Amino acid sequence: MIEIRALTKRYGTTTAVEGLTFTVRPGTVTGFLGPNGAGKSTTMRMILGLDEPTSGSVLVNGHAPRAHAAPLHEVGAMLDPRAVLPSRSAFNHLLALAATSGIRRSRVDEVTEAVGLRAVAGRPAGKFSLGMAQRLGIAAALLGDPATVVLDEPVNGLDVEGIRWIRALLHDLASEGKTVFVSSHLMSEIGQTATHLIVIGRGRLIADTSVADFIASAAPPVVRVLSSGQSALAGLLRSPDVTVTPADDGALMVSGLSAGQVGATAAAAGITVFQLVTEQASLEDAFIDLTKDAVEYRAATCQEEK
Amino acid sequence: MTTTSLPRYPGRQRVTQARVMRSEWIKLRAQPSALWSLASAVILIIAFGILYSLLREARPPQGAAAIRSFDPVSVSLSGVELAQIATGVLGVLLITSEYATGLIRTTLAAVPRRLPVLWGKAAMVAAVTAGVTLPAALAVFLAGQEVMSHQHLAVSLGSPGVAPAVIGSSLYLAVCGLLGLALGALLRSTAGGISALFGLFFALPIVAGFLPGSWSGDIGKYLPSTAGLAVTTVHPDPATSLAPWAGLGVCCLYAAVLLGLAALRTQRGDAK
Numbered sequence: 088m089i090e091i092r093a094l095t096k097r098y099g100t101t102t103a104v105e106g107l108t109f110t111v112r113p114g115t116v117t118g119f120l121g122p123n124g125a126g127k128s129t130t131m132r133m134i135l136g137l138d139e140p141t142s143g144s145v146l147v148n149g150h151a152p153r154a155h156a157a158p159l160h161e162v163g164a165m166l167d168p169r170a171v172l173p174s175r176s177a178f179n180h181l182l183a184l185a186a187t188s189g190i191r192r193s194r195v196d197e198v199t200e201a202v203g204l205r206a207v208a209g210r211p212a213g214k215f216s217l218g219m220a221q222r223l224g225i226a227a228a229l230l231g232d233p234a235t236v237v238l239d240e241p242v243n244g245l246d247v248e249g250i251r252w253i254r255a256l257l258h259d260l261a262s263e264g265k266t267v268f269v270s271s272h273l274m275s276e277i278g279q280t281a282t283h284l285i286v287i288g289r290g291r292l293i294a295d296t297s298v299a300d301f302i303a304s305a306a307p308p309v310v311r312v313l314s315s316g317q318s319a320l321a322g323l324l325r326s327p328d329v330t331v332t333p334a335d336d337g338a339l340m341v342s343g344l345s346a347g348q349v350g351a352t353a354a355a356a357g358i359t360v361f362q363l364v365t366e367q368a369s370l371e372d373a374f375i376d377l378t379k380d381a382v383e384y385r386a387a388t389c390q391e392e393k
Numbered sequence: 394m395t396t397t398s399l400p401r402y403p404g405r406q407r408v409t410q411a412r413v414m415r416s417e418w419i420k421l422r423a424q425p426s427a428l429w430s431l432a433s434a435v436i437l438i439i440a441f442g443i444l445y446s447l448l449r450e451a452r453p454p455q456g457a458a459a460i461r462s463f464d465p466v467s468v469s470l471s472g473v474e475l476a477q478i479a480t481g482v483l484g485v486l487l488i489t490s491e492y493a494t495g496l497i498r499t500t501l502a503a504v505p506r507r508l509p510v511l512w513g514k515a516a517m518v519a520a521v522t523a524g525v526t527l528p529a530a531l532a533v534f535l536a537g538q539e540v541m542s543h544q545h546l547a548v549s550l551g552s553p554g555v556a557p558a559v560i561g562s563s564l565y566l567a568v569c570g571l572l573g574l575a576l577g578a579l580l581r582s583t584a585g586g587i588s589a590l591f592g593l594f595f596a597l598p599i600v601a602g603f604l605p606g607s608w609s610g611d612i613g614k615y616l617p618s619t620a621g622l623a624v625t626t627v628h629p630d631p632a633t634s635l636a637p638w639a640g641l642g643v644c645c646l647y648a649a650v651l652l653g654l655a656a657l658r659t660q661r662g663d664a665k
Contacts, residue, residue, distance in 0.1 A: 136505040137498050138663040153505040157406045164502055170495030172424060179423035186416035187503045188406035201399035227499060232402035259398065 088113055088266050089134055089235060094143035096129050096290075103129040104290040107143070111268045111285070113234070116261045118281030118298075119270040122378050126290035127270040128166065131239050134268075135164050148234050148266075159188045159231025165224035166239045173213020177204060177223050180212050185230050194230060202226040203252075217244030225256070235266040242276045254280045274374035288378045302373050310341040310349050313362040323352050338362070408504050413513040421487065421517050430483035431521065434476040434566065435529040441472030442533035446540040453544040465546050466558045467626040469537025470530060473562045474622055477569040477594055480522045484573025485586035487514050492581040492665075501664045511578060511659050515652060518570035527563035534559050554627040554637070561624030561641055568621060568641070568648050569594075575651035579658055594618040607632075614640070617647045 089111035096104040104126040111117045121127050132138040133145050136152030145152055148161050155161045171180055181195045199208045202222040207215075212223060221244055228236055242250055257280055261267045271277040277284075284301050286294040294301055311334065314320050321331045321339055329343035341349055346365045353360045421427050446469050454463040488511075491497040504510050534555075538547035550556055572593065577586035594617070601613035610633040613619055623629050623640030635643060 132498070132663075135498070135502040137501060137665070139661075153507075155505060156408070158408060158505050159503055160404075160406045162502075164499075166498055166502075167495050170499055172420075172490055172494055172496055174425045175420070175423045179419060183416045183419040183423070184499065184503055186419055187408055187413050187500075189409070189412050190402070190406055194402050197400060197402075229399060230402075231406050263401070 088146075088148055089237075089268060090144075090146040091130070091134075092144045092146075094130065094133065094145060095141045096126075096133060096138060097141045102290055104133075104287075107287065107290070107292055109285050109292060109295045111235075111266055112283070113266040114261055114264050115283050116257045116267045116269060116281045117283040117285060118277035119268055119285050119287075120274060120277060120374060120378075121270075121272065121287040121293075123272050125272075125287045125378075127272075127287065128239055129290075130287075131164070131166060131237055131268075131270065134237055135162065135166070157188060157231070159184075159190065160233055161231075162235040162237060163228035163231055163233035164237040164239075165221075165228045165241060168217065168220035168224040168244075171212035171220070171223070174211050176209050177212045177215070177226075178208040180223070181208075181226060181230065184227055188231055190230055198226045198229055201229070218246060218249050221245055221249070225253070233265070236260055236268065238267075238269045240270055240272070242271060242273075250276070274371045278371075286374070286377060293377050302367065307342060309366045310344060310346045311338050311362070311364045311366050312341060312349050312353070312360060313338045314353055315359040315361070316356070319356065320353055320358050323356055324349065340366075408506070408509065410509050410512060413504055413509040414516050417487075417510075417513040417517045421521060424486070424490065426486050426490065427483055430479050430486060431525050434479035434483070434522070434526055437476040437479055438470075438472040438526060438529045438562075439533045439536070441475055442469050442537050443540065445469075445471040446537035449546070450540050450544050453546060460546075462628060462630075463546060464626050464628045465538060465541050465548050466534065466555055468541070469534045470558065470562050470625040472533060473530070473566060473625050474618075476526065476566055477618060477621075478590065480518075480526070480566045480570040481573035481576075481590040481594065482587055483522065484518045484570040484575075485577035485583060485590060486573075487518055488574055488577040489581060489583040489586050493583060497664055507659050507664070508656055511574075511652075511656055514574055515571055518574050519567040522570040523563045523567040526566045527560065530559050530562045548627075552627075558625055558627055558637065561637060565621045565624050565641055565644065568644050569618075571648040572617065572651060575648065575655040578655035579651070615643055617644050620644045620647075 092108050094104055094107040107130060119127055129138060133140050134147060134152060178195065178199065181199065182192065185195050199205050202225055204219065204222050204226060207219065215223060221241060225241060228238060241253055245253060257267050257269060269277060269281065278298060281298060283297055284294060317337065317339060324331050324341055324344065329341065332340045334340050346363050350360055350363055449468050454460045491500055500510055501507050541547045548555055573586065573590055576589045580586050580589060597616045598613060598619055601616055602609055604612060614633055614635050620635055620640040621644030623634045624637045626637060629637065634640065
């Protein structure tokens with residue numbers, strides 16, 4: 088469980104995070120979404136007690152981050168997979184980390200086995216590909232069998248098989264009752280994995296919602312219909328609550344009615360329906376829609392700086 | 394890459410100072426740059442000590458006064474003055490390598506109280522440096538005396554003040570490691586830490602040398618390296634040097650103050 092209340096972080100005059108309040112609950116995978124620079128990593132560093140909040144509070148499993156007696160058992164994290172001493176072997180990297188909490192060597196073997204790095208654990212961590220480095224970072228996060236798992240962009244750089252693996256892993260962790268908090272700047276990466284979403288932009292909370300509600304609220308479904316009498320059907324469907332727009336291929340895009348209602352209207356008028364589909368807005372569309380303001384703001388600032 | 398499911402790992406996994414020290418030991422022995430610093434310290438102690446002993450054997454002191462003030466112990470231990478940089482760099486690297494790579498965040502997330510990490514590194518750098526340089530100091534002392542015995546200038550390990558000088562040399566090098574660690578933790582940059590170390594060990598004595606008359610010696614002998622190097626001698630010159638153990642004590646004070654400041658900086662604020 089992660090409880091964040093009125094969290095604000097400023098670096099000099101730059102505000103990275105402002106007035107964030109949300110709770111990440113155990114037993115589900117919670118996605119932490121926002122464009123690059125939205126404040127996701129800053130928030131995660133405060134969850135780990137690495138950065139001091141300017142104001143507000145963070146509780147992890149009911150304690151302040153720096154008050155844990157057994158930190159690796161409370162929260163396991165991967166912030167930056169490249170944060171290793173390049174010449175030190177992956178095994179020694181994990182062994183040193185485990186030693187801080189008295190975690191046995193056999194656990195290091197277990198974890199390297201589970202992430203698929205057993206065969207290469209003796210190699211210098213600096214020689215790892217990004218995908219292998221991600222796996223090493225995840226191994227480090229799982230060493231202490233933590234109640235809360237925090238991963239910053241874990242899918243970044245993984246191949247298809249790796250992405251599938253991490254999705255299964257996150258589900259397993261959540262089903263064990265762990266709190267799983269995973270950031271990404273790409274909705275498509277996280278939409279299929281997470282059941283709950285925290286969306287931020289410019290350091291502020293934009294949405295705290297289930298994945299299903301998030302899509303529904305951002306863009307309602309659209310019904311696509313192709314029939315023998317398109318213009319007649321369009322006239323029958325139009326009303327103050329319903330909009331009908333033609334698509335490039337001649338189909339009608341109807342919003343405000345269900346597919347059933349559109350089909351019934353056509354049938355009543357004797358119009359033959361060739362195609363009738365409900366098109367769900369994609370997670371990516373919903374996400375872009377919601378964070379548009381934040382992205383535009385950043386683009387504008389970049390231009391000013393030039 | 395195949396994967397298997399991960400078993401649970403129950404039980405309390407408390408962080409203790411002893412466990413953090415063990416962690417730092419695992420890190421140090423798996424950090425080639427740190428091991429190279431230690432190796433170069435040993436090489437400098439032995440090679441320069443033997444070289445200077447050979448030089449003094451070839452050009453022995455002339456006249457009663459010069460022979461009386463000749464210190465064959467400090468001649469054989471002269472490599473310590475170069476090795477101090479190597480062990481200081483070791484101290485710097487142990488902490489700045491973590492800041493440079495971002496590894497410090499993983500380390501401090503595992504030990505969120507933070508200070509056990511600094512104390513663990515301090516214990517490791519001191520113990521390992523003293524442990525590795527003591528045999529080197531002893532070896533170069535014996536070799537140097539062997540060389541100088543051809544001119545009947547040698548002393549034995551049992552002579553007054555000799556064994557303390559040999560042991561004190563390795564302790565001084567351990568304190569240099571602590572000074573480096575403290576500077577590294579304060580500046581969080583390898584280049585910055587090593588530059589500060591050179592400033593402390595070499596630039597300050599040069600500046601003190603520019604001071605007029607007796608000020609030069611009076612102030613100079615309290616500088617960290619000048620004070621600390623007094624421990625390598627048996628007959629220090631009171632005008633330019635403190636007594637051996639008093640000098641090492643002064644040097645320890647510098648290390649303690651800098652480590653205290655490093656602790657404050659580590660404990661507070663953001664870890665980056």
